[in-house]
Amino acid sequence: MAGFHLPRENFIIKQSPGKGLGVFATRAMEPGTVIMEDAPTILIRPPRMHEGIGYPLDAIQILIGEAFDALSEGDQADVLSLSAHVLPGEADETEYHRLKTVFRSNAYSTGNEIGLFTKIARINHSCRPNSGYYWTERLRKRVVYATRPIAEGEEISVTYIPLLYSKSDRERRLDQYGFKCACEACAGQSGNAAWASDHRRHEIRKGFFELEPQLTLEVAKTVMARKKAQRLAEESLRLAELVEEEGLVDYYAQAYRVAAIFHANIEMWEPATTWAHKSYQIRNMADAQSEEAIEMRILTSRFIEQWNEELRNKSKGRL
Numbered sequence: 001m002a003g004f005h006l007p008r009e010n011f012i013i014k015q016s017p018g019k020g021l022g023v024f025a026t027r028a029m030e031p032g033t034v035i036m037e038d039a040p041t042i043l044i045r046p047p048r049m050h051e052g053i054g055y056p057l058d059a060i061q062i063l064i065g066e067a068f069d070a071l072s073e074g075d076q077a078d079v080l081s082l083s084a085h086v087l088p089g090e091a092d093e094t095e096y097h098r099l100k101t102v103f104r105s106n107a108y109s110t111g112n113e114i115g116l117f118t119k120i121a122r123i124n125h126s127c128r129p130n131s132g133y134y135w136t137e138r139l140r141k142r143v144v145y146a147t148r149p150i151a152e153g154e155e156i157s158v159t160y161i162p163l164l165y166s167k168s169d170r171e172r173r174l175d176q177y178g179f180k181c182a183c184e185a186c187a188g189q190s191g192n193a194a195w196a197s198d199h200r201r202h203e204i205r206k207g208f209f210e211l212e213p214q215l216t217l218e219v220a221k222t223v224m225a226r227k228k229a230q231r232l233a234e235e236s237l238r239l240a241e242l243v244e245e246e247g248l249v250d251y252y253a254q255a256y257r258v259a260a261i262f263h264a265n266i267e268m269w270e271p272a273t274t275w276a277h278k279s280y281q282i283r284n285m286a287d288a289q290s291e292e293a294i295e296m297r298i299l300t301s302r303f304i305e306q307w308n309e310e311l312r313n314k315s316k317g318r319l
C-alpha cells in the first residue's frame with residue numbers, strides 16, 4: 001500500500017544555542033510563505049497606552065490574571081513554561097509575578113489588544129530578521145511569514161523592536177528581554193561596516209520622517225512645485241536604495257510606496273508604476289486583505305492607466 005504522509009508543519013521548536021528555544025524551518029521557503037498561524041492563548045484589551053511610556057503593566061495585571069484563571073490547566077502550563085526575563089530587583093516567586101514577566105517577555109500587540117501566542121513566543125529576535133508578522137482580524141490569528149528566502153534548517157527570526165536605530169540604541173531597547181543581540185547586523189560587522197550600518201539606519205529613519213509628511217497624490221503644476229517634487233523623487237530613490245543596502249526587508253514596501261508617489265507627482269508614470277507594483281507585491285504577499293495591499297493595488301492600476309495614456313499621446317504625436 002502506498003505510504004500515507006501527514007502534511008508536515010513548516011517549522012519545529014527546538015534548542016537554539018545561546019538563545020533558549022527557537023523556531024526552525026523544516027523546509028526551504030520562498031518569501032511570502034506562511035510559516036505559522038497562531039491563535040492567542042490570552043488576549044486582553046489594555047487601558048490606553050501613553051506614547052513613549054509603554055504598557056501600564058500594573059494596570060493590566062488584573063486583566064492578565066482573569067484571562068489566565070479562565071484557561072484550561074494545559075494552557076496555563078503552556079503559558080507558565082514560556083521564557084521570562086526577570087529584571088534586576090524584580091520579584092519572581094509567585095505565579096502572579098511569573099505571569100507578569102512572561103507577558104512582558106512574550107506578548108505582542110494586535111492593535112487594540114495584547115496577546116500571548118505560545119508558538120510565536122518561541123521565535124527569537126534578529127535585527128535583520130527573515131520573517132515578519134501581522135494580526136488578521138478575519139482569522140483572529142497572528143500570522144508569521146517569510147520575508148526572504150529561508151533555507152531548510154534555518155532559524156526563523158522576527159524583530160521585537162523598531163529597527164531604524166543604531167546598534168547601541170537597539171541594545172538598550174532589547175535590555176528588557178535580557179539578551180545581547182549577536183545577529184549579523186549587531187555582531188557580524190565591526191569598524192567601518194558597523195558605522196555604515198548605523199548611519200544607513202539613521203538616514204532611513206530621517207528619510208521616512210522627512211518624506212512621508214510631504215506625500216500627496218497631486219501632480220506638481222508650477223515650475224517651483226515641479227522642482228521640489230523632482231528633488232523629492234530623487235530623495236525617495238536614495239531612500240529605497242538605503243533600505244535595500246541595509247537589507248531591511250521589513251521597510252521595503254514602505255520605501256517603494258514613497259518612491260512611487262513622488263514619481264507620480266512629476267508624472268513619471270513608468271517608474272511610478274514600477275515602484276507601486278513592487279510595493280504592492282510585498283504587501284500582497286504578507287496579507288492580501290490588508291489596507292496597505294489594497295492601497296497599493298489601487299495606486300498601481302491608477303499609475304498604469306496614466307502610463308498607458310502617456311504612451312497613447314506619444315504615439316498620436318508621432319502620427
Ligand SMILES: C[S@@+](CC[C@H](N)C(=O)[O-])C[C@H]1O[C@@H](n2cnc3c(N)ncnc32)[C@H](O)[C@@H]1O
Binds near residue numbers: 125177183
Ligand atoms: C519571546 S522569547 C523567544 C523564545 C525563547 N528563546 C524561549 O526559549 O522560549 C524571548 C526570549 O528569548 C531569548 N532571545 C530571543 N532572541 C534572542 C537572541 N537573538 N539572542 C539571545 N537570546 C534571545 C531571550 O531570552 C528573550 O528574553
